[in-house]
Amino acid sequence: MRSLAGDVIKQAFSQQTDEKLHRRLYAAICSCILEGSLKPATRMPPSRDLAGELTLSRNTVLRVYEQLQAEGYISARTSSGTFVTDSVLDNLDLHPNKAPGAAPEESPRLSDRCLELLGHASASPRQWGAFIPGVPDVAHFPHRVLKKIQDRLARRLRPELLTYDAAGGVNELKEALADYLRTARGVRCSPEQILITEGIHQALDLVTRTLCNPGDNAWIEEPGYWGIKNILRINAVNFSAIPVDEQGMVPPEAGESAPKLIFVTPSHQYPLGSVMSLSRRRQLLFRARETQSWIIEDDYDSEFRFSGQPIPSLQGLEEETPVIYIGTFSKTLYPALRLGYVVLPKQLATPLKKVHNDLYRGGHLLIQAALAEFIREGYYAAHIRKMRQLYSRRRQMLVELINRQLGEHYLGSFSSNAGLHMILQLPAGSDDVLIAQQANAQGLLVRPLSRYYVDEDKRSGLLLGFASIEEHEMAAAFTRLVGIIRVNAV
Ligand SMILES: Cc1ncc(COP(=O)(O)O)c(C=O)c1O
Known part of the structure; x- marks a missing residue:
């Protein structure tokens, strides 16, 4: 079945000159993602369809998808398909001054190391908001x-x-x-x-x-x-x-x-x-x-x-x-x-x-x-003492909210009574990336735990920052997060 994403990839593929087909396809999809013609959260064409459109073997497409997934350009969601990850371009504006409708520019010639990093760019595009991990109350x-x-x-x-x-x-x-x-x-x-x-x-x-x-x-x-x-x-x-x-x-x-x-x-x-x-x-x-x-x-x-x-x-x-x-x-x-x-x-x-x-x-x-x-x-020393007391209260409040609204088993099992964030453990198999995306869209800046793993065996969970959220805002924000978790956790 033809799709818009398939057409975009097909055009980029026809412009690549590498004689190895898998490298041509890899370079074509990378450039589409980095230039923004395949936007974050776009559904990738099923491998069988793309193979048919480009007259490639399905194995070639699968091999390239696997590579792109390992490098963080795309991610597979159980049962709903493969998508461009939100972290790739979310954090980057490669053409900040380009006027809408301007002619497409040639993709910049970046080093392999740079492309590798861009494929895994992870710094959050927003640095202040409810539950952002690791940010103190400035x-x-x-x-x-x-x-x-x-x-x-x-x-x-x-x-x-x-x-x-x-x-x-x-x-x-x-x-x-x-x-x-x-x-x-x-x-x-x-x-x-x-x-x-x-x-x-x-x-x-x-x-x-x-x-x-x-x-x-x-x-x-x-x-x-x-x-x-x-x-x-x-x-x-x-x-x-x-x-x-x-x-x-x-x-x-x-x-x-x-x-x-x-x-x-x-x-x-x-x-x-x-x-x-x-x-x-x-x-x-x-x-x-x-x-x-x-x-x-x-x-x-x-x-x-x-x-x-x-x-x-x-x-x-x-x-x-x-x-x-x-x-x-x-x-x-x-x-x-x-x-x-x-x-x-x-x-x-x-x-x-x-x-x-x-x-x-x-x-x-x-x-x-x-x-x-x-x-x-x-x-x-005085500032640290004061902030330690403040964060301790906020952490305690978050622990109570988790216990009350979700249950003790949602508390990360390794968490010590320390730091600026804690882990909210999701039931195994829950799509923490999807949950984090939906939460982020509502201004709740949690991050998905699975993204911190390199290998396949990942825990599903959310990093919840408690340091920079005021006590009087925490309960309402957490209730909204619980609503998203209830709809999506398995
Ligand atoms: C484990 C860890 N190391 C280092 C840093 C960054 O430190 P800096 O701001 O000094 O670069 C962070 C920031 O969140 C962190 O979580």
Whole structure:
């Protein structure tokens, strides 16, 4: 049966010149999706129909669909067909200034790595709204206090604060952070080991570029953070998705090829929420030493534990661990600040700071100096304390709503009492992507858990942020979400 999508693909297919038919079809469909002629949520023609229209074997079409699905361009929904995923172009406007009706432009010639990343682009197009995961309540940030400090510094300004950075960050901030990380996070470090970055993403990119060659292998958590996957993709580093359980990453038996990097979130596994047990930590350190790998410890939201003691870092568990510790002010203060930090093992500090300086030319020095005083004068700790209480109340309220309206079995089984989001577990087989799409359309910015997996064995669920939704709005928003879940969950 002919369809509009089939016609669009047929036209793009006729313009491709590659002699291998599967590569022609793959390139044709990719360009249709990236140019927007096949829009997110468009139903793909059934493989049999497309094969008939293009006079190809059905196997060729199936093979290409499989590839596109693995790369995230399209996704199959049980019983209703295959669709262009919403994440591909949702987040991108490749032709922002194009007038409606303007002649189609040639598709830009992008690198394979870039296409690979675009196929998996995952940053949410909306960053503020009910249940957005991982976003703190920025409305509570004490801007006036920080501004006062900044004004004070500006009155007796040191010119170096307005030049390029050459030292991996302002010394006062590195000193304040070294003290903070030693006492609050059990990190073993001196200020010289600290490098200030534009958040965790820049730190991950730097570490990947400086420690890996294209084609090297990394271990990541399954399910895991999309940010590290895309950074590995753009740097052409392969990755193995290593399952996590209630004790964190389960290191594979010896025999799996040695990874250059092992990326973990031990204090609060992202996204499931488990805490890495002591025996796993020791096991992982042992394996990393054995295979001469670097562990990257992403400590993105560990300040927010609502009961029990804080979980100390993996980096500080033993002397001279092979761990690169990375943290951020995005969750404790606000994401647009774009400030984070890396604690580098001593032998890596000089080369990585040099590369950082050459590649990114660090800045924001005046705000770094102000932040150092903000920490020294106790405002940072006070803000974290205040927000911890606020988030704890909001989390508790969300747990009660889930229990009351859906039942205890909907609470993610690994969730610890921590962080800025929790997992709402859906019955196995529920289409969490569809549920999230419908919720997003109503301004409820939940994200589907299955999207955080690489391999086929995925849990169905929703990431629900509770940090940036006011208590008086939560019940009504949650009731609307439950309505969507009831219609769609199996
Ligand atoms: C696990 C994890 N790591 C890192 C980040 C991003 O940190 P940054 O804003 O410092 O780049 C996030 C943001 O949500 C995250 O969830």
